[in-house]
Amino acid sequence: MILVTGGCGFIGSHITDALIEKKYKVLVMDNLSSGSMENLNSKAQFVKGDITNTEDIEAVFKKYPIDAVCHHAAQISVAVSMENPVFDINTNIIGIINLLQACEKYKVKRFVFASSAAIYGNPVYLPIDENHPKNPLSFYGLSKLASEQCIRIFAQDTDMTYAILRYANVYGPRQRAEGEGGVVAVFMNRMVANKECYIHGDGKQTRDFIYVKDIAAANVKALECHVSFTANVSTNVYTDIVTLFNVMKKETGYEKQAVYTQPRKGDIKDSYLKNTGIHELLSWYPEYDLSKGLKETAEYFLHA
Numbered sequence: 001m002i003l004v005t006g007g008c009g010f011i012g013s014h015i016t017d018a019l020i021e022k023k024y025k026v027l028v029m030d031n032l033s034s035g036s037m038e039n040l041n042s043k044a045q046f047v048k049g050d051i052t053n054t055e056d057i058e059a060v061f062k063k064y065p066i067d068a069v070c071h072h073a074a075q076i077s078v079a080v081s082m083e084n085p086v087f088d089i090n091t092n093i094i095g096i097i098n099l100l101q102a103c104e105k106y107k108v109k110r111f112v113f114a115s116s117a118a119i120y121g122n123p124v125y126l127p128i129d130e131n132h133p134k135n136p137l138s139f140y141g142l143s144k145l146a147s148e149q150c151i152r153i154f155a156q157d158t159d160m161t162y163a164i165l166r167y168a169n170v171y172g173p174r175q176r177a178e179g180e181g182g183v184v185a186v187f188m189n190r191m192v193a194n195k196e197c198y199i200h201g202d203g204k205q206t207r208d209f210i211y212v213k214d215i216a217a218a219n220v221k222a223l224e225c226h227v228s229f230t231a232n233v234s235t236n237v238y239t240d241i242v243t244l245f246n247v248m249k250k251e252t253g254y255e256k257q258a259v260y261t262q263p264r265k266g267d268i269k270d271s272y273l274k275n276t277g278i279h280e281l282l283s284w285y286p287e288y289d290l291s292k293g294l295k296e297t298a299e300y301f302l303h304a
């Protein structure tokens with residue numbers, strides 16, 4: 001049985017769907033702080049629980065035969081991490097340590113973790129590969145970097161292997177407007193409501209947008225592999241915000257022009273991540289280009 005923490009959230013629910021599609025037994029643990037029961041696959045088992053609470057975790061591992069953990073529960077907002085670093089660190093670092101201790105006790109074989117490009121900070125060169133310097137600019141990035149190291153420390157003395165997956169900007173159905181990489185969800189919400197969309201600065205800043213179903217496919221492959229590794233999960237393609245806006249306009253039928261506002265302080269100008277590492281390890285490659293991914297995303301938001 002595979003435990004998906006955060007399986008009622010955006011990415012975790014798509015991973016749960018992909019695993020169930022492949023006939024895996026899935027248990028979702030989520031405290032529903034940002035996730036929703038509407039996202040939960042009806043064939044998954046569910047426990048409402050908090051990863052910061054050791055009793056909740058113990059109850060899960062005692063009751064269910066967990067072979068592997070796919071850890072996606074987290075505090076995901078960069079802004080919240082800056083306003084309340086203790087909350088971020090409690091959820092993201094204490095939470096993962098609680099889980100890893102249970103994995104050690106119950107002899108879990110595989111651990112897959114959702115890390116983030118936020119660990120790299122300002123790019124020193126592009127595309128960002130896995131050896132790029134790690135200088136997180138937020139407590140969120142710091143907590144992801146520390147979580148990665150916690151996994152490596154726990155794996156030293158156990159038979160557990162791990163996959164640390166560093167995501168670029170993930171988008172797709174079920175994403176909420178808040179949080180990391182939320183620009184697609186923000187524009188989608190505003191476009192379907194026919195409200196103004198705001199672009200910060202000149203809109204020439206670039207990001208690496210990856211479709212959530214490609215992320216789910218990478219997680220399934222990472223769970224099925226038995227080698228420990230750390231890899232970017234990205235498209236290796238950069239898209240500027242104006243281009244993104246225009247593709248989204250086409251897919252949603254939105255007719256307004258974008259409203260340009262002041263650049264955001266501290267915004268990274270350009271970012272995209274090299275993905276040859278995971279390709280070589282898992283033969284994984286993204287199957288969705290931007291227009292195919294945004295088409296499916298628009299269909300979801302238009303009918304939500």
Ligand SMILES: NC(=O)c1ccc[n+]([C@@H]2O[C@H](COP(=O)([O-])OP(=O)(O)OC[C@H]3O[C@@H](n4cnc5c(N)ncnc54)[C@H](O)[C@@H]3O)[C@@H](O)[C@H]2O)c1
Pocket residue numbers: 005006007008009010011012029030031032033034035036049050051052071072073074075076091095114115116117166167168169170171176179180181182
């Ligand atoms: N969305 C992105 O672009 C992106 C990029 C890089 C990494 N990530 C990582 O991917 C993972 C999933 O992100 P998402 O975008 O799906 O976010 P999300 O908010 O939709 O999902 C997180 C889930 O975790 C649950 N949760 C939060 N705190 C919890 C706790 N203490 N105990 C139990 N459950 C808890 C929430 O209720 C929610 O269902 C996170 O670890 C995030 O840091 C996301």
